[in-house]
Amino acid sequence: MSTIEISYYQLLMCLGFVLIVSILSISMKLKLEKEILIGSIRTFGQLLLVGYILSHIFDIENVYLIILVLVWMVFWASHAVKSRVKSKKLIPIFLPTICTMLICYLPLAFIVTYFIIGVRPWYLPQYLIPITGMIIGNSMNAISISLDRFFNELINKKDEIEQALSFGATYQEASQTIFKNAITSGMIPSINSLMTVGLVSLPGMMTGQILGGQAPLSAVKYQIIVMLMILVSTSVGSIMTTYWVRKYCFNKDCQLVF
Amino acid sequence: MNTLEGPKVAMKQIEFENVSLKFEKENIFSNVNLKITKGDFILLSGPSGVGKTSLLLLINRMLSPSMGQILFNNQKIDQILVCKLRQKVLYIHQKPMMVSGSVKHNLLFPFKYQVRKGQLMPSDDQLYQLLDSFALTDLSLQQDAQKLSVGQQQRIALIRGVILKPEVLLLDEPTSSLDEQNKELIEDRLVEHNLQTGTTFLVVNHRQFKDVPGRCLKKLSLPPIDGSLEQNK
Structure with a gap:
């Protein structure tokens, strides 16, 4: 099956979509025109830049360079989580997030490429980079949702938590319910997508492979691996990061620092 | 009734040594010295914002002093495992906090904490007796605690404090949401509890408690005069 190569002229036709959304924003006074314009320019710029960089990396196939790209x-994913989550106090978010991602996701990407897909050498960039990208991208959202929920509940249930502490609860006991709620909310999107995949929509990777000329059944096999890989990465990421960040919310005297 | 009678051994239980408290740059109080004996029933009074609640919170380490030290049973409180300290020194907030669930759940949930493992939980009959004695006769243990009036919730919070059997109860305006009749009744119950169990009480209250035979209520007032909190009988 052959693929249709998209020219830059065809790509520019998509700007019509940006125009439609901008007109909607102006007419409905949503004040989102600036964000839409900047977002669109960044999409073009960032993706084209990544495309060029990836082309070179794919050609070079240098393991150190590939690892540098992953790091x-x-x-940037950790930085995005830090920016998205609004915590009241200056609780460190970046360090737990980046450590979780480095400790969990890079080995996970290795397991998937080397053991499950059977890529040789394991660092073959056309496999390792997109797979790690999907793990990091999805987990970034899950971690942001979990932390955001955690901080919101911590603020809303401050009195309840302080009461539990004053009854002699450890900080883990006092925040157990909100910790569980936070993790659940981070995991639910990936669990839901397991239920609806193929019924409601065709996932991005599978669509991409089919558009790229791959046989649908082969694309489906890849997609199943990706779905389950995302399930484990979002779960472990949400649990580890929230667990770590929670520790910073209480001081050595078991007092809430909010 | 297990009444404390006869000459009491004056065992120093809580001691403040030159304790100061600051919130950011605001000085709440400085160099406070205070001695509380086991079994005391102390009323703490003073104008708003003078640091009465903060003083209570310092004792169970929900706040930390900016200077000085606090001793509990002759041991520095920051050397006691904080959960253990809070098991023995219980603070009850002025605004009663009910968690989602029944009255029974609200009374008993602190027993699930690690620090209280092995502590005997009261039976339903004992809980109903306590509800009766705190003028909550019509209440069922199965009722939704969050739907009770603030006055009822305040009494539930006090019963919860009593059944957890701490050595020291720190009460912040414990009857503020009650009507006059119930205020007096609950104050009597608290004094009775102090007499029966020897639990030390430190109570922030704008009202004066009624003296009862065999118990002499002590009164402290903030702000401290020359660092020392005066104890008046």
Whole structure:
């Protein structure tokens, strides 16, 4: 099956979509035109830049360079989580997030490429980079949702938590319910997508492979691996990061620092 | 009734040594010295914002002093495992906090904490007796605690404090949401509890408690005069 190569002229036709959304924003006074414009420009710029960089990396196939790219992706994902989560006090978010991602996701990407897909050498960039990207991207959202929920509940249930502490509860006991709620909310999107995948929509990777000329059944096999990989990465990421960040919310005297 | 009678051994239970408290740059109080004996029933009074609640919170380490030290049973409180300290020194907030669930759940949930493992839980009959004695006769243990009036919730919070059997009860305006009749009744119950069990009480209250035979209520007032909190009988 052959693929249709998209020219830059065809790509620019998509700007019509941006125009439609901008008109909607102006007419409904949503004040989102600036964000839409910047977002669109960044999409073009960032993706084209990544495309060029990836082309070179794919050609070079240098293991150190590939690992550097992965660390770079983890850094920016952790930075995005830190920016998205609004905590009242200056609780460190970046360090727990980046450590979780480095400790869990890079080995997970290795397991998937080397043992499950059977890529040789394991660092073959056309496999390792997109797979790690999917793990990091999805987990970044899950971690943000979990932490956001955790901080919101911590603020809303401050009195309840302080009461539990004053009854002699450890900080883990006092925050157990909100900790569980936070993790659940981070995991639910990936669990839901397991239920609806293929029924409601065709996932991005599978669509991409089919558009790229891959046989649907082969694309489905890859997609199943990806779905289950995302399930484990979002779960472990939410649990580890929230567990770690929670520790910073209480001081050595078991007092809430909010 | 297990009444404490005869000459009491004056065992020093809580001691403040030059304790100061600051919130950011605001000085709440400085160099406070205070001695509380086991079994005391102390009323703490003073104008608003003078640091009465903060003083209670310092004792169970929900706040930390900016200077000085606090001793509990002759041991520095920051050397006691904080959960253990809070098991023995219980603070009850002025605004009663009910968690989602029944009255029974609200009374008993602190027993699930690690620090209280092995502590005997009261039976339903004992809980109903306590509800009766705190003028909550019509209440069922199965009722939704969050739907009770603030006055009822305040009494539930006090019963919860009593059944947890701490050595020291720190009460912040414990009857503020009650009507006059119930205020007096609950105050009597608290004094009775102090007499029967020897639990030390430190109570922030704008009202004066009624003296009862065999128990002399002590009164402390903030702000401290020359660092020392005066104890008046």
